[in-house]
Amino acid sequence: MRSYWVCDGEKMDTGKRKEQLKVMYQRVVDPLGYKFSPDEEIVDFLLEQEVQLEKEKGNPFCPCQGLTGERDHDMKLVCPCIPFHREHYDAMKRCWCGLFVHKSVDDPYELQQISLKDLEESKNKKKKERP
Amino acid sequence: MKKVVMYTLSTCPWCMRAKKFFREHDIPFEYIDYDKADRETQQAIREDCLSHGEQMSFPFVKIGDDVVVGYNLNKYAQLLGL
Numbered sequence: 001m002r003s004y005w006v007c008d009g010e011k012m013d014t015g016k017r018k019e020q021l022k023v024m025y026q027r028v029v030d031p032l033g034y035k036f037s038p039d040e041e042i043v044d045f046l047l048e049q050e051v052q053l054e055k056e057k058g059n060p061f062c063p064c065q066g067l068t069g070e071r072d073h074d075m076k077l078v079c080p081c082i083p084f085h086r087e088h089y090d091a092m093k094r095c096w097c098g099l100f101v102h103k104s105v106d107d108p109y110e111l112q113q114i115s116l117k118d119l120e121e122s123k124n125k126k127k128k129e130r131p
Numbered sequence: 132m133k134k135v136v137m138y139t140l141s142t143c144p145w146c147m148r149a150k151k152f153f154r155e156h157d158i159p160f161e162y163i164d165y166d167k168a169d170r171e172t173q174q175a176i177r178e179d180c181l182s183h184g185e186q187m188s189f190p191f192v193k194i195g196d197d198v199v200v201g202y203n204l205n206k207y208a209q210l211l212g213l
Contacts, residue, residue, distance in 0.1 A: 016171070042144060042166075045144050046144065049142040049143075050141070063140065063142035063143050063144075064140060064142070064143040064144075064145060064188065064189055065140075065148070065160070065186070065187060065188050065189065066140065066165050066166070066173075066176075066177070066180075066187030066188075066189065067166075068177065083145075095144070096188055097143070098144075098145070112198070112203055113145070113188075113201025113202055113203065114187075114201065115188065115199075115200035115201055116184055116185065116186050116188070117183070117184045117185050117200070118200075131133065
């Protein structure tokens with residue numbers, strides 16, 4: 001059991017951990033231009049999954065991306081993973097799982113997940129179109 | 132009808148919503164939860180994702196010969212002719 005799961009010698013409950021993560025994440029994503037999704041239901045669900053992942057795997061990994069067991073790969077998926085995927089997420093105006101959206105976003109359902117391959121193809125197309 | 136196969140995560144709400152979409156449209160589909168699969172299956176999924184030039188971002192939806200990475204109802208509907 002990781003030390004941050006023990007508070008004053010007692011096991012921390014999931015709700016308390018979710019609140020802690022929320023406060024920590026807010027400090028990280030705010031200067032990056034992101035905020036929590038206005039969809040409180042999805043935020044609560046994703047945080048719940050992250051707390052479970054933290055219990056099982058030792059870190060609050062993204063609930064929507066696959067772990068490989070390779071540290072270099074997996075540590076880039078520890079929430080908030082925005083700094084490791086900045087260009088990709090900026091293009092979508094959200095992170096992959098949708099826990100965070102750009103501060104300019106009011107309706108998260110106007111946004112689409114764009115695969116990295118589609119993003120690269122779109123960038124290459126724009127480059128070719130340039131005179 | 133094109134065959135629909137999905138790689139999903141049990142922790143991913145968009146994977147759940149993608150499954151819900153196919154069920155609501157009576158589209159038969161197969162799925163594997165990557166995080167619940169054995170190591171051999173996980174490796175096969177990883178190789179399949181990479182062979183399509185994609186990361187292991189979920190849901191990873193194969194509709195016939197096409198691949199849609201992410202929750203994109205318009206693309207699902209377009210590829211299925213809905």
